[in-house]
Amino acid sequence: MHVTSPVRTPLVTGGKTYADVTEDICRQVEGKPTREWTIAFAISFIVLIYGTACVFWTWWEGLGVWGLNKTIGWAWDITNFVWWVGIGHAGTLISAILLLFRMKYRTSINRAAEAMTIFAVICAATFILMHMGRPWMAHWALPLPNAFGSLWVNFNSPLVWDVFAISTYFTVSLVFWYIGLVPDLATIRDRATSKVSRYIYGVFSLGWNGGAKTWARYEYISLILAGISTPLVLSVHTIVSMDFATSVIPGWHTTIFPPYFVAGAIFSGFAMVQNLMLIIRVVFKLEDYITFEHIESMNKIITLTGSIVGVAYITEFFIAWYSGVEFESYAFLNRMAGPYWWAYWAMMTCNVISPQLFWSRRIRRSITWTFVLSVVVNIGMWFERFVIIVTSLHRDYLPSSWAMFTPTIFDISDYIFSFGLFFTLFLLFAKFLPVINMFEVKAIIRSSSEKLPKSIAGVAKGERVTNPTYNKDVE
Amino acid sequence: MADFHNSKFLVGVYDDDDVVLKAVKDVKEAGVRIHEVYTPFPIHGLDVALGHPRTRIGIAAFLFGLTGFLCMVALTLYTMKFDWPMVIGGKDPYAYPAYIPVMFEFTVLFTALGMVGTFLVSNGLGPTVKPLMFDLRSTDNKFVMAIDLEKNKLSEAEISSVLKSSGAAEVNIKQF
Numbered sequence: 001m002h003v004t005s006p007v008r009t010p011l012v013t014g015g016k017t018y019a020d021v022t023e024d025i026c027r028q029v030e031g032k033p034t035r036e037w038t039i040a041f042a043i044s045f046i047v048l049i050y051g052t053a054c055v056f057w058t059w060w061e062g063l064g065v066w067g068l069n070k071t072i073g074w075a076w077d078i079t080n081f082v083w084w085v086g087i088g089h090a091g092t093l094i095s096a097i098l099l100l101f102r103m104k105y106r107t108s109i110n111r112a113a114e115a116m117t118i119f120a121v122i123c124a125a126t127f128i129l130m131h132m133g134r135p136w137m138a139h140w141a142l143p144l145p146n147a148f149g150s151l152w153v154n155f156n157s158p159l160v161w162d163v164f165a166i167s168t169y170f171t172v173s174l175v176f177w178y179i180g181l182v183p184d185l186a187t188i189r190d191r192a193t194s195k196v197s198r199y200i201y202g203v204f205s206l207g208w209n210g211g212a213k214t215w216a217r218y219e220y221i222s223l224i225l226a227g228i229s230t231p232l233v234l235s236v237h238t239i240v241s242m243d244f245a246t247s248v249i250p251g252w253h254t255t256i257f258p259p260y261f262v263a264g265a266i267f268s269g270f271a272m273v274q275n276l277m278l279i280i281r282v283v284f285k286l287e288d289y290i291t292f293e294h295i296e297s298m299n300k301i302i303t304l305t306g307s308i309v310g311v312a313y314i315t316e317f318f319i320a321w322y323s324g325v326e327f328e329s330y331a332f333l334n335r336m337a338g339p340y341w342w343a344y345w346a347m348m349t350c351n352v353i354s355p356q357l358f359w360s361r362r363i364r365r366s367i368t369w370t371f372v373l374s375v376v377v378n379i380g381m382w383f384e385r386f387v388i389i390v391t392s393l394h395r396d397y398l399p400s401s402w403a404m405f406t407p408t409i410f411d412i413s414d415y416i417f418s419f420g421l422f423f424t425l426f427l428l429f430a431k432f433l434p435v436i437n438m439f440e441v442k443a444i445i446r447s448s449s450e451k452l453p454k455s456i457a458g459v460a461k462g463e464r465v466t467n468p469t470y471n472k473d474v475e
Numbered sequence: 476m477a478d479f480h481n482s483k484f485l486v487g488v489y490d491d492d493d494v495v496l497k498a499v500k501d502v503k504e505a506g507v508r509i510h511e512v513y514t515p516f517p518i519h520g521l522d523v524a525l526g527h528p529r530t531r532i533g534i535a536a537f538l539f540g541l542t543g544f545l546c547m548v549a550l551t552l553y554t555m556k557f558d559w560p561m562v563i564g565g566k567d568p569y570a571y572p573a574y575i576p577v578m579f580e581f582t583v584l585f586t587a588l589g590m591v592g593t594f595l596v597s598n599g600l601g602p603t604v605k606p607l608m609f610d611l612r613s614t615d616n617k618f619v620m621a622i623d624l625e626k627n628k629l630s631e632a633e634i635s636s637v638l639k640s641s642g643a644a645e646v647n648i649k650q651f
Contacts, residue, residue, distance in 0.1 A: 183614070
């Protein structure tokens with residue numbers, strides 16, 4: 001007979017049956033948009049339109065509308081790019097690494113986290129296009145034959161590695177997410193009452209019918225996708241960090257960057273997942289699926305990665321002094337006590353101190369604390385990127401070229417644009433696609449439900465089964 | 476998807492995943508040939524119980540990955556060594572460690588796309604495919620066993636009683 005292990009806390013509460021899972025999660029997709037959703041979508045869309053106008057103005061006028069100067073050639077744009085790419089990492093991490101580790105709590109959060117990854121990478125890519133100034137030349141970053149003879153991209157350059165890493169990451173994440181959606185789209189297709197939705201979900205569910213052979217292959221490819229996505233996640237931010245680490249700028253030229261950037265990415269990504277899941281949980285009434293166990297588990301990962309980031313900050317500092325290179329030492333002293341001291345201390349407070357509060361079980365299991373601290377972590381991680389980029393550039397080897405960076409209204413508006421884009425896409429996702437992976441939740445109900453669901457409990461007691469041999473087996 | 480024009484199926488509908496897994500063994504023991512079992516989520520061991528061979532999609536994935544890797548080796552070799560050799564830092568133009576990141580990315584990209592493509596083709600899935608649904612509830616909360624009457628020697632009534640005694644909550648007839 002099936003029982004939930006008393007050692008493990010339930011991941012699905014409310015004694016849900018398989019049908020309840022479908023009903024609860026499809027409700028949002030099948031019903032009319034709620035007021036909250038409509039208001040949120042209207043705000044995001046207005047922000048997106050305003051931001052798009054600002055982005056086009058940036059391209060029309062040229063990058064002169066930004067606060068960049070001869071010394072600080074990278075600033076706000078790359079800060080935003082690295083920040084968004086970092087946020088994107090949690091999705092694949094939850095899907096892939098937690099799948100390999102057989103972490104069952106991922107099932108309620110992986111879908112939304114993967115969607116977040118896709119949208120965050122799209123936002124990151126817009127900053128690359130913006131930074132190019134002439135986005136119609138973007139294809140030059142690809143190794144394409146051209147009219148200039150033997151002119152190819154330089155494969156020695158981390159910026160070219162970046163092109164390959166991010167486009168691969170985006171494609172593989174999209175495939176992973178979409179393939180994960182197919183069985184759930186089939187569920188919606190089979191429940192659809194209108195012809196239009198049956199057709200649309202029918203096209204996207206690719207004729208899925210849930211045969212045993214299909215499932216067996218499906219599970220196999222999910223495992224391989226997870227296996228190849230795991231090093232992919234690590235490679236992407238490692239390569240992003242190499243954009244800095246392979247240069248000779250003091251404060252950038254450090255070997256700790258790859259692991260430090262990866263940990264930071266997961267740190268900020270999980271914080272963003274927390275924010276989104278806490279909102280979804282309340283707005284879509286999914287408290288039975290996104291439980292305190294989920295929130296607590298994610299907070300533990302935030303504490304771990306936040307601590308890794310904290311250790312990395314201290315290590316950087318130590319190595320800057322220990323290396324005996326005066327430029328390095330100065331770069332770090334300047335970060336701490338120079339003109340951008342406020343950004344440095346904001347970073348330290350938000351990233352090193354704030355996640356340590358999660359050592360307290362009460363804070364870790366508090367919705368309010370989790371939400372606030374997750375926002376704080378995301379602010380801190382934005383400052384981290386700003387500190388690394390701007391403070392290292394604004395004072396390097398030549399004091400004669402030292403300068404300051406001040407963002408203009410277009411720097412700020414282009415950042416706001418990315419929020420409009422992200423939330424517009426995310427809200428569309430939340431309305432038209434199931435935010436929780438239904439089939440994976442159904443698969444863990446038996447072992448992770450608060451109590452044995454009624455439909456299964458009846459069977460286990462032998463009430464609904466007519467086969468006497470079966471009853472002997474289960475009792 | 477095979478053509479099931481005018482085929483008649485007996486469809487056993489089960490409420491529980493454990494029951495259906497056990498039922499597969501019982502029905503097979505009774506000498507009934509099962510067409511396929513449709514479930515709302517993967518049930519471990521069901522494919523083995525049905526006697527499906529182990530999938531070889533992993534081999535396809537490996538071959539696609541290898542192809543991706545070799546493609547990038549060829550591209551970097553052609554562009555950096557032969558077509559436009561550049562000496563950077565006094566190193567050989569084909570200083571391959573610098574190309575490992577792009578080789579890795581191409582390996583992953585080809586593996587993912589190739590393997591998923593193979594999966595879709597081998598299962599006959601695609602945007603225009605109309606699914607063969609024996610019971611619409613099989614994507615919701617029911618576990619459905621389909622039996623092709625033409626491919627079985629037993630009569631409809633006999634198979635129906637086997638299905639019922641194996642724990643099926645309903646036994647329906649589906650004609651395509």
